[in-house]
Amino acid sequence: MTKLENEKLSSMIRTIPNFPEEGILFRDITTALKDKQGLKLIIDDFINRYKNKGIDYVLGADARGFIFGAVIAYEIGAGFVPARKLGKLPAETIKASYELEYGKNTIEIHKDAITEGSNVLIVDDLLATGGTAEAMVKLVESAKANIYELAFLIELKDLNGREKLHNNKVYSILKY
Helix, strand or coil, rough: HHHHHHHHHHHHCCEEEEECCCCCCECCCHHHCHHHHHHHHHHHHHHHHHHCCCCCCCECCCCHHHHHHHHHHHHHHCCCEEEEECCCCCEEEEEEEEECCCEEEEEECCCCCCCCCEEEEEEEECCCCCHHHHHHHHHHHCCCCEEEEEEEEEEEHHHHHHHHCCCCCEEEEEEE
């Protein structure tokens, strides 16, 4: 993505002060998603980065990682694996828990969703504290697969989420 395209996309992200609580600047991606040019910029950037890279699966986080993950998987010829919130998948699963600001959460994938030794791209809309992304890394590791990279539309650098992802490659289109 060119600098001009990056600036245009960034201008499409709505910032809402004090949501969900006082002192938080919420980065609302829905304004970019509803804009056909914004959505195209996002998807094209991801596709150009990941096509022809030997990625077998795209693992998308519930729920906004599904928006990007399924389209990326389709366009690069990979399978899509949804990482769902606990209790949403019908077959046998593997689980990973992570810390939230006010407690814990758990995500899971079907036990047979990712083949051992395969290459996996992890996708979500936002990298903040890194809890969800770290749990997704654990799921891929549990499946004995390889992490190609973790991809995000937005990274909130001040929250240091990248540090939780250790030696894994991380890509974010926009950084705040």
